[in-house]
Amino acid sequence: MTYEGRLAEIxxxxxxxxxMTAENRAAIRNLPTRLGSRFIDVGIAEQTLVGAAAGFALxxxxxxxxxxxxxxxxxxxxxIRTDVGVARLPVxxxxxxxxxxxxxxxxxHQALEDLSLMRGIPGMNVCCPADEDEMTExxxxxxxxxxxxxxxxxxxxxxxxxxxxxxxxxxxxVTEGTDVALLTYGCLTRECYDAxxxxxxxxxxxxxxxxxxxxxxxxxxxLRAAHETSLIxxxxxxxxxxxxxxxxxxxAAANAIGVRLHAIxxxxxxxxxALLTDVLECEGFxxxxxxxxxxxxxxxxxxxxxxxxx
Amino acid sequence: xxxxxxxxxxSRAVRVRxxxxxxxxxxxxxxxxxLSCADLVVFLYAxxxxxxxxxxxxxDRDYLFLSKGHDVPALYGTLAEFGFIDEKRLxxxxxxxxxxxxxxxxxxxxxEFHSGSLGHLPAVALGVAMDIQMSGGSNRVFVILGDxxxxxxxxxxxxxxxxxxxxxxxxxxVDRNGFQANVRTEDLVPLEPIEAKFxxxxxxxxxxxxxxxxxxxxCFGCLPIERGKPSVIVADTVRGxxxxxxxxxxxxxxxxxxxxxxxxxxxxxxxxAETVLASHTRMVx
Numbered sequence: 001m002t003y004e005g006r007l008a009e010i011x012x013x014x015x016x017x018x019x020m021t022a023e024n025r026a027a028i029r030n031l032p033t034r035l036g037s038r039f040i041d042v043g044i045a046e047q048t049l050v051g052a053a054a055g056f057a058l059x060x061x062x063x064x065x066x067x068x069x070x071x072x073x074x075x076x077x078x079x080i081r082t083d084v085g086v087a088r089l090p091v092x093x094x095x096x097x098x099x100x101x102x103x104x105x106x107x108x109h110q111a112l113e114d115l116s117l118m119r120g121i122p123g124m125n126v127c128c129p130a131d132e133d134e135m136t137e138x139x140x141x142x143x144x145x146x147x148x149x150x151x152x153x154x155x156x157x158x159x160x161x162x163x164x165x166x167x168x169x170x171x172x173x174v175t176e177g178t179d180v181a182l183l184t185y186g187c188l189t190r191e192c193y194d195a196x197x198x199x200x201x202x203x204x205x206x207x208x209x210x211x212x213x214x215x216x217x218x219x220x221x222x223l224r225a226a227h228e229t230s231l232i233x234x235x236x237x238x239x240x241x242x243x244x245x246x247x248x249x250x251x252a253a254a255n256a257i258g259v260r261l262h263a264i265x266x267x268x269x270x271x272x273x274a275l276l277t278d279v280l281e282c283e284g285f286x287x288x289x290x291x292x293x294x295x296x297x298x299x300x301x302x303x304x305x306x307x308x309x310x
Numbered sequence: 311x312x313x314x315x316x317x318x319x320x321s322r323a324v325r326v327r328x329x330x331x332x333x334x335x336x337x338x339x340x341x342x343x344x345l346s347c348a349d350l351v352v353f354l355y356a357x358x359x360x361x362x363x364x365x366x367x368x369x370d371r372d373y374l375f376l377s378k379g380h381d382v383p384a385l386y387g388t389l390a391e392f393g394f395i396d397e398k399r400l401x402x403x404x405x406x407x408x409x410x411x412x413x414x415x416x417x418x419x420x421x422e423f424h425s426g427s428l429g430h431l432p433a434v435a436l437g438v439a440m441d442i443q444m445s446g447g448s449n450r451v452f453v454i455l456g457d458x459x460x461x462x463x464x465x466x467x468x469x470x471x472x473x474x475x476x477x478x479x480x481x482x483x484v485d486r487n488g489f490q491a492n493v494r495t496e497d498l499v500p501l502e503p504i505e506a507k508f509x510x511x512x513x514x515x516x517x518x519x520x521x522x523x524x525x526x527x528x529c530f531g532c533l534p535i536e537r538g539k540p541s542v543i544v545a546d547t548v549r550g551x552x553x554x555x556x557x558x559x560x561x562x563x564x565x566x567x568x569x570x571x572x573x574x575x576x577x578x579x580x581x582x583a584e585t586v587l588a589s590h591t592r593m594v595x
Contacts, residue, residue: 018441037444043474048433048467055437058423059369059445063437082427083434087416 003027003155006136007064008034010143017143018056021066022049024096027153028066046071050079050091057089062143069095069111069152070102073118080148085121090146093118098152099237100271100279101187107270116242118150119215125149125168126215130189131158134212138166152186159190169216177205180298181225183244184235185211191280192235194287195294202291204298214247222251226259231301233262233294237285240265262297264290311524319523322391323352324579327552329387329400331567331575337404338566339412340380342556346487346520346547347454348384353526354452355392363394366420372449375435378456379413379425381485386410386418394420429462431455432482436468439480439540450533452481458490460501466511469540473512478534482508482542485520487549491563508542520545553578555585565589 008031011017019031020040032039042049046067053063065072072095073080084091097103098111119126125147129135132155142149145168164172174189175196182199184192189210196208207229209221225232234245245263252259264285272282280286284293326348334341354374355361361371376385383403390397395418402408409417413426425431431453439451459465472480484504488494495501505515514535518525526545535541549563550556553575556565567575567589574585 040440042471045467045471047429047464048436048471051430051433051464051468052437052440052471054423055434055439056441057437058434059438059441061441078427079430079433082424083430086424 001136003132003136003139003153004030006139007031010140011035011038011064014062014143016060016062018061018063019066020049020053020056020063022046022071024067027094027096027155046076047079050076050093051083053091054079054083054087054089057084057091058087062090062092064092064094064143066094066096066153068109069098069114070109073111073114073150077117080118080124081121084148085124088123089148091148092142093148093150094153095150096153099186100276100283100285101154103276103279104273106273110270112237112239112266112270113242114150114152115214115238116246120242121148123147124215125213127168127213128152128185128211129154130162130186130210130212131156133158134162134166137162138212141166141168154187156187156190159193166212168213169218171212171218171221172210173221174208174210175200175206177207178229179205179231180294181207181209181229181232182235182294183209183211183222183225183232183248185214185244186237188235188237188285191285191287191290195290198287198291199294202295204295206294211244214244217247217251219251219255222248223255223257226252226257231260231262231298233264233297235264235285235290238265240267260301262294262301264293311527316523319353319356322356323349324552326352326384326387326391327579328576329390329397330383331553331572331579333383333386333400333403334565335567335569335572338564339383339403340564341383342489342549342559342563343378343381343456343485343487344383345551345553345556346549347381347485347545348387348551349521349523350454350483350485350526350545350547351384351388352391353523354530355388357527358530359452360449361420363392363419366394370447370449373422373435373438373451375422375425375431375451375453376414377425377431377435377453378428378459378485381454381456382412382414382421385414385421389418389420428456428459429464432465432468435480436472436477439472439477440475442479443475443477448479450479450481452483454483454485456490457484457486457488457495457501457504460484460504461490461499469508469511469513472540476538477540478536478538480540481533482513482540484542484544485547486544487547488558489549489560489563493560504544505542512539513542514539515542515544517544517546520547521551553585555587562587
């Protein structure tokens with residue numbers, strides 16, 4: 001089922017749900033017809049979008065709010081922090097074209113610090129679905145949850161079938177392994193899935209962990225990865241500061257354990273604008289490139305000098 | 311308006327001002343802006359708003375949002391006047407164990423939402439007004455804005471959308487006291503003609519003396535100004551109204567009084583001589 005279809009179903013079964021947008025209709029084009037006055041387009045005004053969503057929430061509504069991830073989380077940041085965050089209102093913020101999904105738009109549209117910003121807000125929760133299946137499955141539980149949420153919209157087709165049901169704060173272990181733990185989220189889960197298979201073929205037993213939510217985060221899954229594997233590699237389309245690599249370091253520090261951590265993220269620069277496949281290639285995030293990068297990190301960690309060819 | 315009604319409003323307003331002045335002793339408060347809108351807040355609760363302590367959570371109530379936020383002593387004083395909170399609670403102003411501080415917190419009964427970051431509540435109120443419109447309710451949403459607050463672009467974003475949505479249940483009241491934090495508005499970023507600006511955005515507008523209860527009754531008694539349009543009421547007010555020693559003074563925006571000054575100011579409020587103030591504005595902005 002599509003995101004739009006699932007959202008319409010949820011709204012049709014729950015009269016409190018309103019769907020809002022700042023004139024970003026790509027993902028919800030058919031909802032004006034299906035929801036009537038409960039579809040609210042405020043025009044290109046992200047701050048007013050978020051403030052008005054807080055107003056709807058004060059009246060007992062559950063607003064599901066759509067805008068481009070950069071403009072939603074950055075232009076309207078203080079409205080999210082102050083009107084939604086301070087009051088802990090159940091506003092669901094859906095940011096489109098986050099991370100590499102902005103493709104050829106260029107730096108104005110590259111949300112590479114959205115997760116760092118959103119998870120820094122007290123009470124805010126953060127979900128980064130791996131694909132459309134996961135996003136549509138997560139949606140109902142996020143709408144029912146009475147807290148504010150930020151969702152990185154991701155309508156990619158799934159690379160594999162999800163076995164475990166979506167539960168906030170519970171990661172999905174996709175493949176088992178004790179050499180390397182590959183921790184990721186969102187659109188790179190597909191590339192990591194490819195990389196994990198290549199690594200396994202090369203004799204590196206790889207545990208692929210799809211984090212699903214970064215806040216709440218599955219601390220137990222991170223600690224298990226730290227204890228049961230030789231190396232944790234985080235893979236994310238986000239700046240190295242404030243995302244999953246930082247979260248792993250925070251969890252390790254809070255639990256007073258040492259972790260071998262190799263962070264694959266965007267360094268402090270914008271990525272080369274291009275179509276997604278080319279972006280992944282240019283930035284070294286294709287499945288094949290990730291496998292090579294992970295294998296190299298694993299080799300230098302375990303001092304294995306031979307026998308691994310990826 | 312009868313003379314009795316006017317006298318009753320005036321004595322309520324004096325009591326509210328006295329509470330505001332008391333809150334300005336000790337740690338102080340934003341007294342200038344609180345005194346300028348005190349008559350408006352008192353009048354709205356006394357004569358216009360369909361809300362009472364028992365109905366303050368009702369979905370059918372009228373809403374009043376303080377968008378500038380730092381004028382909240384006027385609201386605290388009024389909420390005590392109309393029984394939303396116990397008068398004694400005002401003694402907790404700035405006490406860490408209560409929620410009565412320099413900006414609104416909705417933990418205080420009668421406070422609809424927190425504010426203080428300018429330009430937020432036009433959007434929040436818009437959401438509330440849209441929801442009331444969608445639900446077919448007849449309740450109304452009032453927002454008191456500072457005139458300096460009109461510098462914020464989000465006020466005008468919300469104004470565009472409110473007109474587009476024909477929200478005639480939404481009323482902005484601009485407390486036109488002529489000052490922003492440190493300077494006169496017209497010396498920094500001139501705002502006039504305010505009514506023409508809102509009219510160009512599709513609003514129905516009017517202008518009143520924000521200390522004249524009869525003018526308020528004529529204006530607020532016939533809302534919306536125009537069916538199908540949001541209303542803006544530009545209320546000309548005096549910063550520090552009620553205390554000649556503070557009125558129109560840029561340096562008396564935020565003041566923390568000594569106890570001697572407090573006694574003299576209460577006397578001044580009731581018609582006594584002008585207070586000689588040693589306390590000046592604290593540089594909180």
